[in-house]
Amino acid sequence: MNTLLTAANSGESIGSATMLVSNYVFPNDIHVHWSMMIVLYPYITGLVDGAFIIAALYYLFDVKSLKPVARFSLLFALAFLCCATLPLLLHLGRPERNFNMLLTPSPSSAMAGFGYIYAVSMGVLTFIVLFVYRPVLVELRSTAKGWLQVLYRVITFDSIDLSQGARQLDAKIIRFLVGIGIPIAAILHGYVGFIFGGVKANPTWSTPLMPVIFLFSACVSGISAIILAYIVIRKFRGKSISHSAIATMTKTLTLFFILAFCFEMLEVFSHTYLKSGYHHMVEGLLNGPLASSFWLWQVKICSMIPLILLGVMGLFKLREGIYNLLAAVVSAILLLQVLIMRWNVVIGGQLMSKSARGYTAFHPEWFDKEGIIAVIIVMAIPFAILWGLGKIFPFWAQESE
Amino acid sequence: MGLSYKMRLLILALGIGIATTGGLFIKSLLKPESFGVYGPYRAAAIDEEAQIPIRHATNVSCYSCHPYEAKIHKAGLHKTISCEFCHGPWADHVAGSKKVGTLPVKKDGEITTLCLRCHNTEITARPHEVIKTVAMPGHLESQKVKLTHNCNQCHHVHAPLKYINRAKQITESAEKAL
Amino acid sequence: MKTDQEKRAFLKKVLDGTIAGSLYLVMPMAGLAMGNNTKDHASRKAPLEKLPEQVPGIRGKTYDILDQEFAFVVDITRCIGCGSCCVADKREYNVPDDNYRTWVERYVKGFSDQVYVDAPNGGLDGYQTPRLDIDELIRDTFFVPKLCNMCKEAPCVQVCPVGATFTTPDGFVLVDHERCVGCAYCIQACPYSVRYIHPTTKTVDKCTWCYHRVRKGLLPACVDVCPTGARKFGSLRDESSEVYQILKGPGVLTVLKKEMGTWPALYYKGARREVV
Numbered sequence: 001m002n003t004l005l006t007a008a009n010s011g012e013s014i015g016s017a018t019m020l021v022s023n024y025v026f027p028n029d030i031h032v033h034w035s036m037m038i039v040l041y042p043y044i045t046g047l048v049d050g051a052f053i054i055a056a057l058y059y060l061f062d063v064k065s066l067k068p069v070a071r072f073s074l075l076f077a078l079a080f081l082c083c084a085t086l087p088l089l090l091h092l093g094r095p096e097r098n099f100n101m102l103l104t105p106s107p108s109s110a111m112a113g114f115g116y117i118y119a120v121s122m123g124v125l126t127f128i129v130l131f132v133y134r135p136v137l138v139e140l141r142s143t144a145k146g147w148l149q150v151l152y153r154v155i156t157f158d159s160i161d162l163s164q165g166a167r168q169l170d171a172k173i174i175r176f177l178v179g180i181g182i183p184i185a186a187i188l189h190g191y192v193g194f195i196f197g198g199v200k201a202n203p204t205w206s207t208p209l210m211p212v213i214f215l216f217s218a219c220v221s222g223i224s225a226i227i228l229a230y231i232v233i234r235k236f237r238g239k240s241i242s243h244s245a246i247a248t249m250t251k252t253l254t255l256f257f258i259l260a261f262c263f264e265m266l267e268v269f270s271h272t273y274l275k276s277g278y279h280h281m282v283e284g285l286l287n288g289p290l291a292s293s294f295w296l297w298q299v300k301i302c303s304m305i306p307l308i309l310l311g312v313m314g315l316f317k318l319r320e321g322i323y324n325l326l327a328a329v330v331s332a333i334l335l336l337q338v339l340i341m342r343w344n345v346v347i348g349g350q351l352m353s354k355s356a357r358g359y360t361a362f363h364p365e366w367f368d369k370e371g372i373i374a375v376i377i378v379m380a381i382p383f384a385i386l387w388g389l390g391k392i393f394p395f396w397a398q399e400s401e
Numbered sequence: 402m403g404l405s406y407k408m409r410l411l412i413l414a415l416g417i418g419i420a421t422t423g424g425l426f427i428k429s430l431l432k433p434e435s436f437g438v439y440g441p442y443r444a445a446a447i448d449e450e451a452q453i454p455i456r457h458a459t460n461v462s463c464y465s466c467h468p469y470e471a472k473i474h475k476a477g478l479h480k481t482i483s484c485e486f487c488h489g490p491w492a493d494h495v496a497g498s499k500k501v502g503t504l505p506v507k508k509d510g511e512i513t514t515l516c517l518r519c520h521n522t523e524i525t526a527r528p529h530e531v532i533k534t535v536a537m538p539g540h541l542e543s544q545k546v547k548l549t550h551n552c553n554q555c556h557h558v559h560a561p562l563k564y565i566n567r568a569k570q571i572t573e574s575a576e577k578a579l
Numbered sequence: 580m581k582t583d584q585e586k587r588a589f590l591k592k593v594l595d596g597t598i599a600g601s602l603y604l605v606m607p608m609a610g611l612a613m614g615n616n617t618k619d620h621a622s623r624k625a626p627l628e629k630l631p632e633q634v635p636g637i638r639g640k641t642y643d644i645l646d647q648e649f650a651f652v653v654d655i656t657r658c659i660g661c662g663s664c665c666v667a668d669k670r671e672y673n674v675p676d677d678n679y680r681t682w683v684e685r686y687v688k689g690f691s692d693q694v695y696v697d698a699p700n701g702g703l704d705g706y707q708t709p710r711l712d713i714d715e716l717i718r719d720t721f722f723v724p725k726l727c728n729m730c731k732e733a734p735c736v737q738v739c740p741v742g743a744t745f746t747t748p749d750g751f752v753l754v755d756h757e758r759c760v761g762c763a764y765c766i767q768a769c770p771y772s773v774r775y776i777h778p779t780t781k782t783v784d785k786c787t788w789c790y791h792r793v794r795k796g797l798l799p800a801c802v803d804v805c806p807t808g809a810r811k812f813g814s815l816r817d818e819s820s821e822v823y824q825i826l827k828g829p830g831v832l833t834v835l836k837k838e839m840g841t842w843p844a845l846y847y848k849g850a851r852r853e854v855v
Contacts, residue, residue: 024696026725026772027679033763033776093761093781100741100760103431106441111740111764123417157413161406169407200839201734201770277838354772356855357696433758439644442745446755447644453791456671457800461631483804486663490670518705519661519806525709526685526720527659531807 025353025360032350032362037087037370039342040378042192042214043221044084046338049189050222050256051077052125052181054249059132060178065244072395073226074129079386081125084118086378090369110191110198117191121184128177130155131170133393138162151392189218196345203278204285204349209267216260221338223253224331231328233395243320250327254310257334261303264341281352289359290348298344302337306330458491460484470559477560487515487558507558509551513537516552630797636817638796647749648815649844650822651788651799652832653724656849658809660685660722662705664801669703671789671800678775680786681726681801686853689715694853723854724810726801727752727773727786728835728843735765735774744783750844751790756782770839788812 051073057063058070089095102119105112130137138160141152159166193214196205227249234241271282286294309330313323351359365371404412438444463484464471474480485491488504495501507515519527522534538548546555557563632638660683668674668681683702687695687710695713699706706722733752735744743759746752759782766774766783777784789799793812797803802810813820825848826832832846836855847854 022693022695024684024698027677027682027698027701028766028772028775030677031775033766088762091762093763093776093783094759097741097758097760099431100743100758103428104433104436104441104443104742104758106739106742108441108737109740109764111738111762114740157406157409159404159406159409163406166406169410173410195764198738199734199767201768205767350767354770354855355696357694436742439748440742440745442742443755443758446745446753446757447747449755449757450753450787450790451794455792455795455797455800457667457792457803459630459633459797459803461629465629479806481806481808483663483667483806485670486666486804486806490667493670514707517707519659521707523709524660524706525717526687526706526722528656528721531657532659 023358024355025358026355029353029355030360032347032360034091034346034350035362035370036347036364036372036375037091037378039339039346040087040375041084041091042189042218042346043339043342044080044087044382045189045192046214046218046221046342047225048077048081048084048121048125048222049185049215049218050220050224051080051226052185052222053219053252054223054226055128056178056182057248057252059128059174060182063248065242065248068242068245068396069226069230069249071132071393072230074125074132075389075393075395076226076229076386077222078125078129079389080382081122082385083378083382086381088114090374090378110194113191117184117188121181121188124177124181124184128174128181129393130157131174131177134170135162135167136394148392155392186215190215196349201354202349202352203271204282204345204352207267207270209263209270210345213260213263213267216256216263217338217341219256220253220260220334223249223256224334224338227253227327228331228335231324231331239396241324243324246324246327250310250313250323250330253331253334254314257306257310261307264303265299278352278356281356285348285352285359289351289361290344293340294344294348298337298340302333302340306333306337309333454492456490456492457483457485458495462491462495463488473557473563474559477557477563479559479561512553512558513551516556516558627795630795632796633798633803634793634796634812634814634817635820636814637794642794644748646816649750649788649793650813650815650826651726651729651802651845652811652822652825652848653726653845653850654809654811654848655721655723655851655854657807658683658722658724659807660702660706661806662702663804663806664724664810665701665703667800667804668786671792672784674784675778678777678784680773680784681724684723684725685710686719686721686723686851687713687717688719688851688853689713690718691715719851721849721851723847723850724801725771725773726845727788728771728841728845729788730841730843732840732842734768734770734839734841738764738768740764747790751788751793752785753787753790754783754785756780756784759783770836770841 054066054073055070055077058066085098089098092098101112102115105115134156137152137156141149141156141160144152190211193211196202196214197207197210200206227246231241231246268286271279309326312318313326313330318326347362351362353360366373368374433443433445435444435446436442439447460471460474460483464475470484474482474484487507488494493502494504517537519532520534522536524534527534541548541550544555552558555564662683664681665679665683672680674680679701681701682698684696684698685702685706689695693715695710697710702722702724729750729752731746731750733744733746736746736752739745740762741758741760743755744752744765745755761776761781761783763776763783766772766776769785774783774785776782789797789801792799792803799810799812802812811821811825813822815823815826817823826846830848832848833850833854834841834843834846835850
């Protein structure tokens with residue numbers, strides 16, 4: 001009894017919900033099964049999605065000001081998409097059986113589609129990169145030696161045809177691939193939201209808003225990541241920063257963040273207003289175990305401050321240097337906001353026992369395969385891949401140097 | 402090298418198509434044999450589950466080798482209690498026709514703890530019409546026995562009223578005889 | 580054997596006392612006889628054919644999996660919270676510690692309508708002490724055994740990405756331990772929290788209503804050991820079975836979390852509305 005009560009000792013000071021919550025946690029609910037790796041997974045696919053949106057704005061919607069970052073966004077998305085399965089494999093109890101997902105996908109399961117959606121998006125993104133980079137790759141092929149030349153031959157489809165006709169064909173293919181890439185990216189990430197939204201047993205997850213919230217916050221995190229990475233890498237290398245690109249991305253970020261934040265708050269507001277079924281558990285969760293990570297960190301610090309800063313950046317004329325600095329700061333905070341939001345949804349949602357009478361606790365471990373060290377490693381790998389990709393595919397176009 | 406760029410892309414598209422078809426073919430090969438007989442799952446798993454050996458073998462199994470205890474147990478108020486609950490599962494004791502282990506017999510204090518799992522009045526959640534409960538040490542006091550007594554010093558664990566009824570009979574007949 | 584005279588002499592001493600005192604008269608005899616167990620090992624046979632047919636109509640013929648229906652009824656008004664079921668369940672499957680296929684909860688309802696629930700170690704050690712942390716008058720208190728609800732619309736089956744959790748044609752929700760990848764999505768989806776990841780196999784595990792026993796014509800282990808008949812299991816194709824009679828009759832039966840739309844085959848008799 002004592003272990004049960006101490007594992008869930010957070011229900012006392014939660015206002016009106018105290019009447020109903022008496023700290024009983026179902027014996028199998030003590031353990032949080034989806035831990036930090038499942039926080040990382042939507043975070044990573046979200047970064048992919050957001051970065052892809054930037055590329056799509058340039059390649060499909062002809063937003064010319066995004067030219068300096070368009071190629072980089074594609075590579076950034078590819079680097080992270082390569083690692084999207086890593087947290088899942090670390091999470092699985094039997095990772096060696098992961099191909100079961102592809103071999104015997106259950107038609108009724110939202111999760112079963114993952115393997116196929118992932119494979120398609122990986123393929124589409126890879127080919128977008130290859131076609132976008134083809135002129136550069138053909139050029140590099142002529143100077144490359146040894147195995148690098150073989151690689152360039154393969155990824156240029158062994159063709160050096162850069163004629164007007166070939167370039168027009170490439171442009172058409174790129175538009176087509178980016179065109180189907182948008183719904184695929186939306187499905188890849190929206191379905192992650194639906195994985196949670198489709199769990200009727202969990203009152204904070206089961207809302208049709210979940211995929212929408214996930215999609216918008218994905219765009220927020222991805223665009224923030226591109227802004228921050230662009231500014232940091234260019235500063236680090238002592239290169240110029242395209243103000244118009246930063247401004248366009250910041251405006252896009254503002255739009256998506258307002259949408260994401262509104263939907264996040266709408267979900268909470270709906271729970272509070274409807275007071276339906278398990279409302280007392282949701283209220284108790286947000287005001288109890290998640291009081292600091294939700295209200296303080298996600299809402300007050302990581303949402304209100306960026307909203308104010310974005311407002312200032314949008315309404316007042318700022319010097320370029322200050323604008324860029326603020327953009328970097330806002331992006332950094334928003335990257336944290338989305339991560340905390342994922343944490344609050346994934347882990348926070350599981351703190352409610354299905355007894356509807358108590359909360360369990362989550363204690364992250366350092367050296368577990370889903371522990372903090374593993375999280376740091378998983379988040380570092382995409383950057384290593386990005387660095388490697390940068391060796392083959394130059395990030396920045398010559399003319400914007 | 403003579404192929405045009407368009408041609409190469411066509412070959413590429415064809416290659417992707419073949420790879421996909423090949424993948425789907427491999428998928429169908431690697432699908433478990435009984436998958437999909439009743440639904441999207443491996444039907445053989447049902448039989449595998451059904452063939453798991455049992456570990457509890459009901460009181461009847463115990464009675465077949467322990468007729469003395471069986472006679473007492475079946476006659477007493479504890480006849481609905483499973484032998485294996487107190488002594489452990491049959492599978493830890495017998496395998497095929499061989500004895501493979503000795504099951505524990507509860508002793509002394511353990512017995513009282515065991516009895517109070519069901520008979521403790523303090524646990525008010527028990528429906529009184531289903532179970533007779535006693536308060537400890539009130540019961541020992543009212544029966545004028547030492548407070549250190551364990552339940553089985555008066556109650557036969559297999560038939561709790563066996564001695565009590567017998568003693569009642571004797572005392573009654575003795576009273577009459579007196 | 581003591582003579583009648585001896586008995587009388589002894590009785591005169593103890594008659595002033597109580598019945599308990601006179602027990603010394605009969606105890607030693609039983610003690611002697613205890614040693615006379617039949618030790619004929621040859622007579623011990625594999626039990627299956629000797630076991631009673633607790634679920635009739637299954638043994639001795641081909642099992643028609645497409646023509647079976649079972650139900651489980653938990654009678655809360657008969658549960659004494661002894662935890663026999665939990666012990667039997669743990670032993671039948673060697674369930675790892677801190678994971679529960681079945682458990683027994685203790686409900687205490689105060690006059691303020693506050694409901695206090697606990698299940699120390701899932702009821703595995705029984706309930707030896709009353710709750711001392713409740714300082715209001717108790718209106719109602721009872722035990723609630725929990726196990727797999729064998730939903731007809733099972734959310735766990737729906738979400739399993741690899742078909743490792745499925746509903747059999749005879750209505751059991753089972754786990755294919757050879758296919759399970761251990762993603763734990765089913766654990767999230769189960770509104771009753773009856774699932775856990777087995778620490779050794781790293782695959783999901785849950786109550787099966789002792790499918791392996793039922794297919795041998797035996798009751799689930801927890802039903803077999805229940806001393807008060809609080810747990811009842813049987814075939815709905817057998818009109819003489821107790822569960823058939825209960826389901827056919829007018830008594831009020833409820834299911835857990837009806838609003839989840841899971842249509843459990845596990846019914847509760849005497850469950851108060853506070854039971855979740």
